[in-house]
Amino acid sequence: MNWYAFRNTSTATLCPDKSLISIGVAGARSFKLHPISCPPDTSGNVKAFRVEVSVSGWRGRMGHFALLGVGWHSWLFREEMRAILGEAEVLHPRIVSCKIEERTLGRLSGSALLDEVLVLGGSYELDGSSADYGRIFSEIGDWAINSMGTGSFAVRTRKIGELPISLSSRAFERSIGRHISKEGRIVDLESPENEIVVIIAGSNDIDSHPEPYAFTGTTIVWGIKEVDWEKEDFSGRSPTDRPYFKPVSLDPRQARLLISLSNKPGRDLNTIIDPFCGTGGIAIEGCLQDIEVLASDLDSRMVEGSISNLKWLGREGTVVKHDASDIFGLWGERKGCSFVFDPPYGRSSWRSDDSIEVFLSVLKEAKKIDSKGVVSTMLPAGPEALTTVSLGDAVVMGKPWSELVSDIESVGWIVHLLCPVRVHRSLVRVIAVFYPSD
Numbered sequence: 001m002n003w004y005a006f007r008n009t010s011t012a013t014l015c016p017d018k019s020l021i022s023i024g025v026a027g028a029r030s031f032k033l034h035p036i037s038c039p040p041d042t043s044g045n046v047k048a049f050r051v052e053v054s055v056s057g058w059r060g061r062m063g064h065f066a067l068l069g070v071g072w073h074s075w076l077f078r079e080e081m082r083a084i085l086g087e088a089e090v091l092h093p094r095i096v097s098c099k100i101e102e103r104t105l106g107r108l109s110g111s112a113l114l115d116e117v118l119v120l121g122g123s124y125e126l127d128g129s130s131a132d133y134g135r136i137f138s139e140i141g142d143w144a145i146n147s148m149g150t151g152s153f154a155v156r157t158r159k160i161g162e163l164p165i166s167l168s169s170r171a172f173e174r175s176i177g178r179h180i181s182k183e184g185r186i187v188d189l190e191s192p193e194n195e196i197v198v199i200i201a202g203s204n205d206i207d208s209h210p211e212p213y214a215f216t217g218t219t220i221v222w223g224i225k226e227v228d229w230e231k232e233d234f235s236g237r238s239p240t241d242r243p244y245f246k247p248v249s250l251d252p253r254q255a256r257l258l259i260s261l262s263n264k265p266g267r268d269l270n271t272i273i274d275p276f277c278g279t280g281g282i283a284i285e286g287c288l289q290d291i292e293v294l295a296s297d298l299d300s301r302m303v304e305g306s307i308s309n310l311k312w313l314g315r316e317g318t319v320v321k322h323d324a325s326d327i328f329g330l331w332g333e334r335k336g337c338s339f340v341f342d343p344p345y346g347r348s349s350w351r352s353d354d355s356i357e358v359f360l361s362v363l364k365e366a367k368k369i370d371s372k373g374v375v376s377t378m379l380p381a382g383p384e385a386l387t388t389v390s391l392g393d394a395v396v397m398g399k400p401w402s403e404l405v406s407d408i409e410s411v412g413w414i415v416h417l418l419c420p421v422r423v424h425r426s427l428v429r430v431i432a433v434f435y436p437s438d
């Protein structure tokens with residue numbers, strides 16, 4: 001027997017077969033069913049069940065959200081948010097804010113580098129020692145009182161970046177909490193129905209990646225945790241957990257990131273094409289987001305391996321043995337395609353000298369398949385690629401970048417994004433997104 005538990009205070013009615021027949025609250029936007037074990041009903045005559053329904057979601061400033069990145073590569077986090085949402089205002093290198101439509105909130109659940117979503121209350125730039133903390137605490141408290149749903153609450157702070165030691169998280173939590181509880185609201189630190197989050201954000205974290213947005217100072221951003229957004233859980237499907245593993249296997253978060261970056265506001269992403277699928281790292285992340293995946297590889301062991309990795313996750317994609325230089329012959333003309341791949345280089349290449357040739361022929365084929373498509377890829381580069389935001393003349397795929405970029409442009413693509421990622425001391429990968437040049 002399934003019983004259901006709902007959060008918060010409003011009511012709903014279930015049929016005897018446990019399907020939901022009505023929700024007794026006008027503002028309920030969504031609800032979640034959590035099967036729990038309960039003592040069975042003893043009367044045997046129950047026709048309907050009263051249950052509680054969550055009314056979480058669009059409170060306060062409707063539709064304005066603050067999005068916090070996981071802390072790894074804030075530049076790429078911002079690019080990922082822009083690709084998924086369009087324009088976003090940067091409040092801090094790791095925090096962006098934007099207005100989000102309801103359906104887009106769901107799309108954010110596929111994100112690789114998003115850590116937390118808040119219904120935005122506001123933000124405040126601290127002015128060194130002269131900050132009037134009393135005023136800040138009551139402003140945040142007043143906003144929370146007016147914006148949060150019914151039920152209990154807790155105030156939680158998050159500190160990110162370099163901050164003066166004098167800033168105390170506990171002072172924020174206690175003072176704001178006291179201000180709110182004066183209004184008769186109940187504090188529940190264990191499982192609050194409303195979680196007020198205050199992010200105290202200082203200067204950029206020291207990261208081994210270049211960051212075009214230099215930020216110094218301290219910003220405070222506050223909001224209420226959005227419970228309808230769920231962070232992607234990448235655990236249990238790392239390359240070594242899968243039945244078929246090779247050292248070339250792409251990490252799930254990086255594969256997810258490449259897919260996200262291939263979004264273009266205003267364009268529907270229908271199909272992901274990976275012509276170098278290897279063990280299926282990209283195919284897996286595409287299938288898990290219910291996007292059509294067309295994958296191929298020249299090595300039949302890799303094709304079998306990808307198929308078994310997908311089966312292991314209960315998914316099916318189209319995976320075939322084929323030469324990447326002829327993917328137009330394989331897939332024909334299509335719309336809404338993203339070409340997401342990790343091209344062969346060095347040992348994963350069939351002949352060590354043909355990596356660039358194969359790569360450029362894929363770009364040509366991609367243009368024929370979908371002239372409005374997007375390419376999202378990661379290319380091997382030398383350590384010098386990390387020292388500058390613009391790449392300069394770093395060596396990418398064994399060639400100076402200035403030469404490779406001309407090759408890319410000559411086959412009909414322009415570089416939309418170029419961002420180095422450190423793999424280890426001597427290996428850097430450049431994440432690159434190309435748009436059609438016409």
Ligand SMILES: C[S@@+](CC[C@H](N)C(=O)[O-])C[C@H]1O[C@@H](n2cnc3c(N)ncnc32)[C@H](O)[C@@H]1O
Pocket residue numbers: 248249250251275276277278279280281282296297298299302322323324325341342343344345348349350358
């Ligand atoms: C870097 S690996 C891709 C790894 C993959 N992203 C994964 O998660 O396992 C490159 C792949 O390209 C394949 N490959 C090399 N040359 C190819 C070609 N001409 N056509 C198709 N596949 C090719 C190799 O067999 C190898 O599996």
